Amino acid sequence: MTELAIAWILLPFVAGLMLYLLPPLARGLTLAIALVSLCVGLGIIIHQINTSFILLDSFGVSLSIDPLSGYFIVTNALVILAALLHTWQEGYRAFFYVLLCLLHGCANTVFISADFLSLYVNIEVLGIVVFLLIAYPPSDRSLWIALRYLMVSNVAMLFYLIGVALVYRTNYTFAFSALMPAPPEAVALILVALLAKGAIFVSGLWLPQTNVVAAPVVAALLAGVVENAGVFSLARLSLLYSEIADIVQLFALASILFGAVFALVAEDVRRMLSFSTLGQLGWVIIAPAAAGLYALMHGLAKASLFLSVGQLRHYRLSELRQEGLPRPVAIALIIAGYGIVGVPFLAGFPAKVLTLSYLEPWQQGLLYGAGCLTATIYSKFLFLPHYPGKTPLPVGYSTATMVLLGGLFLANAGYMEAYRSGMGLLRAFLLPLVGCGLVALGVSRWESPWRGAWERLEHLLGVMLLLLLGLVGLAL
Amino acid sequence: MIFLQASVFVTILVGFLATIVKKNLLMKIVTMDVMSTGVVALFVVIATHSGFVTPIARGGVFDTAYADPLPQAVILTAIVIGLSIQTLMLVAAMKLARDNPTLETPEIDQKYL
Numbered sequence: 001m002t003e004l005a006i007a008w009i010l011l012p013f014v015a016g017l018m019l020y021l022l023p024p025l026a027r028g029l030t031l032a033i034a035l036v037s038l039c040v041g042l043g044i045i046i047h048q049i050n051t052s053f054i055l056l057d058s059f060g061v062s063l064s065i066d067p068l069s070g071y072f073i074v075t076n077a078l079v080i081l082a083a084l085l086h087t088w089q090e091g092y093r094a095f096f097y098v099l100l101c102l103l104h105g106c107a108n109t110v111f112i113s114a115d116f117l118s119l120y121v122n123i124e125v126l127g128i129v130v131f132l133l134i135a136y137p138p139s140d141r142s143l144w145i146a147l148r149y150l151m152v153s154n155v156a157m158l159f160y161l162i163g164v165a166l167v168y169r170t171n172y173t174f175a176f177s178a179l180m181p182a183p184p185e186a187v188a189l190i191l192v193a194l195l196a197k198g199a200i201f202v203s204g205l206w207l208p209q210t211n212v213v214a215a216p217v218v219a220a221l222l223a224g225v226v227e228n229a230g231v232f233s234l235a236r237l238s239l240l241y242s243e244i245a246d247i248v249q250l251f252a253l254a255s256i257l258f259g260a261v262f263a264l265v266a267e268d269v270r271r272m273l274s275f276s277t278l279g280q281l282g283w284v285i286i287a288p289a290a291a292g293l294y295a296l297m298h299g300l301a302k303a304s305l306f307l308s309v310g311q312l313r314h315y316r317l318s319e320l321r322q323e324g325l326p327r328p329v330a331i332a333l334i335i336a337g338y339g340i341v342g343v344p345f346l347a348g349f350p351a352k353v354l355t356l357s358y359l360e361p362w363q364q365g366l367l368y369g370a371g372c373l374t375a376t377i378y379s380k381f382l383f384l385p386h387y388p389g390k391t392p393l394p395v396g397y398s399t400a401t402m403v404l405l406g407g408l409f410l411a412n413a414g415y416m417e418a419y420r421s422g423m424g425l426l427r428a429f430l431l432p433l434v435g436c437g438l439v440a441l442g443v444s445r446w447e448s449p450w451r452g453a454w455e456r457l458e459h460l461l462g463v464m465l466l467l468l469l470g471l472v473g474l475a476l
Numbered sequence: 477m478i479f480l481q482a483s484v485f486v487t488i489l490v491g492f493l494a495t496i497v498k499k500n501l502l503m504k505i506v507t508m509d510v511m512s513t514g515v516v517a518l519f520v521v522i523a524t525h526s527g528f529v530t531p532i533a534r535g536g537v538f539d540t541a542y543a544d545p546l547p548q549a550v551i552l553t554a555i556v557i558g559l560s561i562q563t564l565m566l567v568a569a570m571k572l573a574r575d576n577p578t579l580e581t582p583e584i585d586q587k588y589l
Contacts, residue, residue, distance in 0.1 A: 059546055117550055117553075120554070121553055121557070124557045124561070125557070127561075128557075128560065128561060128564065131564060135568070140571070140572060140574075140575055140576075140588065141588045143568055143571055143572060144568075144572060144584055144585075144588040145588065146568065147565060147568040147569070147572070150561060150564065150565060150568075151495075151504065151508065151565065154508060154512075154558075154561050154565075155492065155495065155508065155511070158488075158492075158508075158511050158512055158515050161515045161519075161554060162488065162515055162518060165515070165518050165519050165522050165547070168522060168546075168547060169522050169525070172544070172546075174550075209589055213588075451589070455589060456581075456582070456585045456589065457504075457581055457585060458496050458581065458582075461492075461495055461496050462496050465492070465496075
């Protein structure tokens with residue numbers, strides 16, 4: 001068991017480094033790795049594997065595998081698979097696939113690591129890979145956005161290291177299970193870093209402009225893999241400690257409302273989707289016990305949305321209303337969007353029901369309100385004019401979308417009990433109606449190209465300091 | 477000891493605040509390095525909880541008050557990662573300097589954001 005797990009962790013790294021020597025094998029090897037991880041993830045979920053082991057001795061790397069990591073691994077594998085299919089015929093260099101393999105490997109290791117240091121190393125390497133991916137299209141603009149990401153992530157991880165040092169000083173181990181006797185400032189430092197990496201609430205404001213500038217396939221990877229790696233450790237820690245769960249829940253609620261409101265007033269489709277990501281990541285961590293299914297649903301749907309947006313010629317909603325969009329792309333956008341809203345027969349519905357079942361009534365009320373806003377955001381796609389596509393869509397895009405939307409449908413199996421309650425089904429059908437009604441009433445007139453100063457580098461760093469102070473207050 | 481720890485935290489804080497206050501991109505990268513130096517020093521200070529002697533056993537004697545080897549070993553990884561990130565940031569700054577010779581971050585932000 002242990003040997004198999006180690007072999008599976010090492011596989012993407014070995015393959016990634018080998019690809020440099022054997023560029024013709026790049027796509028085939030990446031495909032094999034994604035399929036292996038898909039099988040491993042599904043195996044963990046279906047057999048409910050729950051195991052943990054320590055490599056070397058008492059100071060070694062501790063890993064733990066459970067169904068929660070299984071869901072994240074499946075998401076990771078499917079999104080990598082979709083990215084691979086999408087770029088299959090586009091003539092990307094082998095270097096891109098090296099990055100893809102390394103990204104996959106780091107994210108997988110994040111999902112099974114159970115001590116602060118292996119988490120640190122993998123998140124840092126993930127940050128470097130993301131920097132290279134964002135800067136992949138050679139332009140100064142993408143380079144600056146990538147550099148901004150790297151700086152924010154570097155400062156966040158330095159905070160994280162200080163927190164880890166304080167944890168070590170308290171009881172001389174780096175295991176997750178040793179966090180709680182540590183002083184509150186250690187908890188605050190670790191949380192502020194994970195919030196920034198996972199793009200929760202205001203610390204996730206690096207995300208919107210990154211998604212605008214990055215290539216569509218990279219935006220899909222960000223939504224499906226990178227942010228999941230950030231929020232996973234928040235979910236893990238909330239499951240271990242109820243004190244942390246309370247703080248994380250507060251931030252999750254703030255993020256859900258914040259993301260929904262700003263997505264509603266965004267004019268650029270890509271910014272709209274990014275702000276919606278901010279909100280949906282809040283949904284992932286608000287009920288850590290349901291995080292797996294929700295992350296799977298959101299990763300697949302958002303990756304598909306970003307790939308579809310990449311097929312458009314205009315990105316501003318006002319232009320799209322005049323010019324329209326090709327019909328197949330419109331259908332993909334509507335299906336994936338309503339998947340996130342939580343329409344039955346797509347995985348969003350069971351994921352939302354499961355998440356809400358863990359929450360207090362007042363939180364459920366707030367989330368229903370945010371759900372109406374989300375429904376409004378995605379109902380905008382329904383009102384865009386569409387025309388039959390004259391030129392056929394790229395095969396890569398079509399197969400990638402098939403994989404993602406197919407996964408979105410099959411993920412229903414994660415929680416079939418959701419379909420037993422009639423009230424839940426009724427509510428789920430009501431939400432899109434409310435959304436369409438609000439769009440018909442004309443909420444679209446609030447859209448504006450406004451971009452706050454808070455997305456600048458200095459402000460992103462400054463916000464981290466403010467959050468840190470707030471978190472110390474909360475943790476005391 | 478308290479004095480040492482205090483100066484480590486001051487180094488980290490100065491590095492971080494300078495990252496926000498300094499406008500020049502190169503200065504930002506350098507101040508980030510100051511901050512990470514502070515973090516490395518913090519790990520070294522924490523390693524002294526069991527003693528100050530370098531943790532290498534000499535002549536089979538184990539009863540000396542050795543420093544804790546684990547934080548020192550661990551921070552090596554962080555130093556290597558920090559170095560590679562520093563290099564990447566400097567390369568990016570080099571490329572950006574071609575079109576933005578002053579490297580003032582507010583200007584670059586205005587131009588590219």
